[in-house]
Amino acid sequence: MSDAQNDPRRARREAKVSAILTEAWQLAERDGLALISLRELAAGVNLRQPSLYVYFASKLDLYDAMFADGYRQLIDYLDSQPMPTDPRAALEQFVVDNVRFSSTYPVVHQMLFQRTIPGFAPSPASWEAALEFYGRARAILTRVGADDQDDIDIFSSLIAGLCDQQIANDPGGDRWVQHVPRVVAMFLTGAVHPAT
Structure with a gap:
């Protein structure tokens, strides 16, 4: 049994924090994060507004909780997707999943x-969720032999570009998703077998 199940007050608090985060995401979708x-x-x-401070000390504290919650959502989404065993196919799937999550x-x-x-x-505690995601990405890259920090930096830039283009130009679609195999091929050519 979890601590929250043993302590009804803690369970109520966790439920209220979850409700606040859900509402905060809805407001952010409607009006923008800032x-x-x-x-x-x-x-x-x-x-009442002053009662929010029982749960979050400030608006930046709320953003910190949203940051950690967002990474939990992303990690849960990645966990729900089947991952191929072939390293290159797994890398492609990881990119596709990230672009689709970001577009959604x-x-x-x-x-x-x-x-x-x-x-x-982000606070150190919230940053831990980001590090978990980073660790997953690094493990997938290591399997294809692209584990140099420069490779990781370039890879993250490629994913970010695909995500941003998909969001801006074809939200919910597959226009940039369809380019993933080609982008991964270009990345692996440069990262694993760099031009001399």
């Missing part, structure tokens, strides 16, 4: 991969 209204957020979860949840993508909130930096 324009989340704490008054509207509180009203959406049947609280563009506000989450913005929170995780773009610096859109002035003054926001």
Whole structure:
């Protein structure tokens, strides 16, 4: 039995935090991340605005929780997708899954991969979720022999570009997803067998 199940107050608190985060994502989708209204957020979860501070010390604290929650959503999504055993096919699938997730949840993508909130930096605790994602990406790259830090930097730039183009030009579609095999082939040619 989990601690939350043993402690009804903790369970209620976790449920309220979950409800606040769900409402915050909905407001962010409607108005943009930087324009989340704490008054509207509180009203959406049947609280008065000052009562939000029981759960989040500040708006930046709320963003920190959203950052960690966004990475949990991304990791859960990746876990729900079948992963091929072939290393190259697994790399392609990882990219496809990231582009599709970002296209489906563009506000989450913005929170995780773009610096859109002035003054926001994730806490060490929230950063742990980002490191888990990074570790997964690095493991997949290692399997194809692209484990140099420069390779990882280039790879992350390629994924970011595909995600941004998909979100901006064909949200929910496959226009940039279909380019993944070619992009991965170009990456592997340069990363694993660099031109001399």
